[in-house]
Amino acid sequence: MDGILPLWKPKGWTSHDCVAKIRRLYGTKKVGHTGTLDPEVEGVLPICIGQATKLVPYLTDTKKTYIAEVTLGVSTETEDSTGVTVEQAVVREDFSVEQVQRVLDNFIGYSVQVPPMYSAVKVNGKKLYEYAREGLTVNRPERTIHIERIQLLSDIRREGKRVRFCFLVECGKGTYVRTLCVDIGDRLGYPAHMSGLIRTKTGSFDRNSTYTIEEIQQAKERNEHLDLLLPLSAGIAHLEKIEADGEMADRVFHGQKLKMPEGLTGTKQFRIQQGGRLLAIYKPHPLESGIAKPAKVFHYEQE
Structure with missing residues (x-):
C-alpha cells in the first residue's frame, strides 16, 4: 500500500495526531506527514503512506501558501494568539490598504528570519520550545527565507485599541508566518502577533483536493479508503x-x-x-x- 493522502488537518489536532489516526485507519505504521502544522492551525497536510514516505523531504521542500491574520497592538511570547502577552500598545493610526500593501511588498524576495523560541528548530540537539518552557533563551540561528507573493486580502479592521487584517503569502521552506506577522507589525510601528492561520496549499495539493478526517473515516467504513490515495508521482509534480x-x-x-x-x-x-x-x-x-x-x-x- 503506497500513496499520498491529501488531508485537510483540523484545528485542535497536532500533525502527529493526524499521523496516528491515519495509521489506525489504514492499518500500517509506515506513515509520515509533510510539514508540521501547529494545533490551532488548519489546512493542507499531505500524508505519505508506504513507499511515499521516501518523498517526505521533497514535499517538505515545496512552496506553501497560507492565509494569515495579523493583530496590531499586542505581541505574545509565542508570536501567536496562544501565548502570554509580552507588550501592548494602542494603535492610533488609521492605516490605508495602500499603506499596508506597500509594507507587505517589502517582504517579497529573499530575507533573513530568526525562528521563534516556541518552535521545533533544534539548537545543540534540543528543540527551541523545550528551552522556552524552561524559561531559557538561547541564540537562535538565522535562516534565509523566500517569499514569492504576499497580498492583502481584507480591509483594515479596527477593534477598539487593536487593528486586524488578513493577507495571503506564498513562501518557501522554513518560513515562520508567525514571525512574519511580528515583522510586519514592526514595520508598521506596533507590537503584533499572528491571530489566525490556514495553510491553503502545499506543492501541487490545494484545499479542493483534500479530504477531512470524517470523509476518510466514512470511506473506510465503505472499504473505499484506498481509493483516496494518490500516486507517488503526485507528490513530486514539480x-x-x-x-x-x-x-x-x-x-x-x-x-x-x-x-x-x-x-x-x-x-x-x-x-x-x-x-x-x-x-x-x-x-x-x-x-x-x-x-x-x-x-x-x-x-x-x-x-
Whole structure:
C-alpha cells in the first residue's frame, strides 16, 4: 500500500495526531506527514503512506501558501494568539490598504528570519520550545527565507485599541508566518502577533483536493479508503519527468547510474516514470559530469 493522502488537518489536532489516526485507519505504521502544522492551525497536510514516505523531504521542500491574520497592538511570547502577552500598545493610526500593501511588498524576495523560541528548530540537539518552557533563551540561528507573493486580502479592521487584517503569502521552506506577522507589525510601528492561520496549499495539493478526517473515516467504513490515495508521482509534480523504456527501467531498478537526459532545464533532480508508476528520483552525480545517480528508487510488490 503506497500513496499520498491529501488531508485537510483540523484545528485542535497536532500533525502527529493526524499521523496516528491515519495509521489506525489504514492499518500500517509506515506513515509520515509533510510539514508540521501547529494545533490551532488548519489546512493542507499531505500524508505519505508506504513507499511515499521516501518523498517526505521533497514535499517538505515545496512552496506553501497560507492565509494569515495579523493583530496590531499586542505581541505574545509565542508570536501567536496562544501565548502570554509580552507588550501592548494602542494603535492610533488609521492605516490605508495602500499603506499596508506597500509594507507587505517589502517582504517579497529573499530575507533573513530568526525562528521563534516556541518552535521545533533544534539548537545543540534540543528543540527551541523545550528551552522556552524552561524559561531559557538561547541564540537562535538565522535562516534565509523566500517569499514569492504576499497580498492583502481584507480591509483594515479596527477593534477598539487593536487593528486586524488578513493577507495571503506564498513562501518557501522554513518560513515562520508567525514571525512574519511580528515583522510586519514592526514595520508598521506596533507590537503584533499572528491571530489566525490556514495553510491553503502545499506543492501541487490545494484545499479542493483534500479530504477531512470524517470523509476518510466514512470511506473506510465503505472499504473505499484506498481509493483516496494518490500516486507517488503526485507528490513530486514539480520535478521534471523522464519516461523510461524497458532497458532504462531495468537499470533504474538495479540503482545504476545514467547519462543526464537532454533537454532538462538546469541541473536539478528529476523523476523517472514508466506509465503512471514512479520508478526513481535521480540527481546529477557530484563527481562525474553528465552523469546522474539515483537519489531514491522505488520497489513495488508483484501484482
